[in-house]
Amino acid sequence: EAQVTQNPRYLITVTGKKLTVTCSQNMNHEYMSWYRQDPGLGLRQIYYSMNVEVTDKGDVPEGYKVSRKEKRNFPLILESPSPNQTSLYFCASRKTGATGELFFGEGSRLTVL
Amino acid sequence: AQRVTQPEKLLSVFKGAPVELKCNYSYSGSPELFWYVQYSRQRLQLLLRHISRESIKGFTADLNKGETSFHLKKPFAQEEDSAMYYCALSSGSARQLTFGSGTQLTVLP
Numbered sequence: 407e408a409q410v411t412q413n414p415r416y417l418i419t420v421t422g423k424k425l426t427v428t429c430s431q432n433m434n435h436e437y438m439s440w441y442r443q444d445p446g447l448g449l450r451q452i453y454y455s456m457n458v459e460v461t462d463k464g465d466v467p468e469g470y471k472v473s474r475k476e477k478r479n480f481p482l483i484l485e486s487p488s489p490n491q492t493s494l495y496f497c498a499s500r501k502t503g504a505t506g507e508l509f510f511g512e513g514s515r516l517t518v519l
Numbered sequence: 520a521q522r523v524t525q526p527e528k529l530l531s532v533f534k535g536a537p538v539e540l541k542c543n544y545s546y547s548g549s550p551e552l553f554w555y556v557q558y559s560r561q562r563l564q565l566l567l568r569h570i571s572r573e574s575i576k577g578f579t580a581d582l583n584k585g586e587t588s589f590h591l592k593k594p595f596a597q598e599e600d601s602a603m604y605y606c607a608l609s610s611g612s613a614r615q616l617t618f619g620s621g622t623q624l625t626v627l628p
Contacts, residue, residue: 448621449618449621451615
């Protein structure tokens with residue numbers, strides 16, 4: 407089944423403890439992106455990647471890192487999580503040129519204490 | 520810079536009543552607009568895009584460049600339409616999507 411898979415789906419951690427949220431897609435999509443969803447603020451883009459080894463900042467990149475070593479994977483790294491990074495995170499992908507239609511993962515709910 | 524505004528955080532209508540979810544945008548270029556929907560416990564998914572001018576699940580949306588709006592409409596709401604709806608604008612050379620803050624629609628029985 408064509409899909410975007412995120413792990414973990416739920417995580418509670420403490421301030422400062424590094425964590426990685428993985429994202430993998432099996433649709434051979436070039437473009438991948440991370441968003442965070444917060445009440446009243448909607449979806450805000452954190453980072454995106456147009457292809458392997460090509461990443462760029464979105465609207466709210468502070469406190470996050472990403473890498474794109476392989477086409478299918480786009481992990482989101484929180485080197486030193488803080489409580490304001492408590493949020494619901496979504497990974498998404500699409501083919502380059504396929505304007506608009508993003509395929510989303512199920513989301514990862516992160517709580518930083 | 521591009522911006523998408525959805526003025527209603529919450530919207531409740533009765534089953535069978537018409538529903539309109541508002542979306543306004545600001546963008547200096549030629550806009551490409553979309554509606555995404557997130558049903559309870561499901562992934563966010565594309566509902567419709569203005570280019571295709573189609574009706575999906577009874578919903579339509581017309582791009583009004585004069586009013587810079589892309590409101591989503593359905594003449595007779597159903598309970599299964601209850602969901603979070605996001606308006607989104609595609610822009611820039613990378614065709615990035617900018618989302619509005621979302622409207623939670625509840626269709627009451």
